[in-house]
Amino acid sequence: MPAFCRMFSILVVTVFLASCLAMPIKDPYSYSSAVGQGGGTPFASYGEGRITAVRVWEINNNYYYYYYYYYNSNAYISGFQLRYGSTWSPVFGSEGGLKQEIELFNDEAIVEVSGKYNPADYICYLVLTTNMGRTLSAGLPNQVSFNFYPVNVGNELRLLSGRFNGAGITSIGAHWGLVYMEGAGNSTQETALETVTPVF
Numbered sequence: 001m002p003a004f005c006r007m008f009s010i011l012v013v014t015v016f017l018a019s020c021l022a023m024p025i026k027d028p029y030s031y032s033s034a035v036g037q038g039g040g041t042p043f044a045s046y047g048e049g050r051i052t053a054v055r056v057w058e059i060n061n062n063y064y065y066y067y068y069y070y071y072n073s074n075a076y077i078s079g080f081q082l083r084y085g086s087t088w089s090p091v092f093g094s095e096g097g098l099k100q101e102i103e104l105f106n107d108e109a110i111v112e113v114s115g116k117y118n119p120a121d122y123i124c125y126l127v128l129t130t131n132m133g134r135t136l137s138a139g140l141p142n143q144v145s146f147n148f149y150p151v152n153v154g155n156e157l158r159l160l161s162g163r164f165n166g167a168g169i170t171s172i173g174a175h176w177g178l179v180y181m182e183g184a185g186n187s188t189q190e191t192a193l194e195t196v197t198p199v200f
Helices: 003-022 189-195
Strands: 030-036 041-044 051-061 074-084 098-103 110-117 123-130 135-139 144-148 156-164 169-177
Touching (some): 030 110, 030 144, 030 156, 051 156, 074 135, 074 169, 110 169, 123 169
Antiparallel strands (some): 030 169, 041 156, 051 074, 074 123, 110 123, 110 144, 110 156, 123 135, 156 169
């Protein structure tokens, strides 16, 4: 093969590889749109590092009557709190009712958020599932189902957003992404501030 042909082949391969490097990288973040009635104050959780624990408060109003049992499905999520690294976020909603809590192991992450919501008022049921198959569930499985999960393989829950009022969580959405465990780019605060629209 003449030297000119070899040089041309090297040039073609170099241009091809350079064009591959210039191709846009797929967005590593995704958003599962909020479900629920959506009244009240907007919120978005934020913190430094990976989510390491979650607390969820549930109101479970089952009424018993003397002559017969009457089942009232008025159960809903009153509030929740996420821990990023070793620091707890504020409580979104209220701490009313029964508290459920899960502490995540090293290398464990939340990879699915599911549950049920009442279109007229509150999130009724919330289930957080980890990549190790463990779950935290709160509330009662009534009303309309939802299921949130990341678009991209390897992503995990970075923050929850939505709205709450004085009694409970009225809407919820999930934001997914990668966690860079060293260096910058580890905070969700900027995303949280972009997510929450002010109420006027």
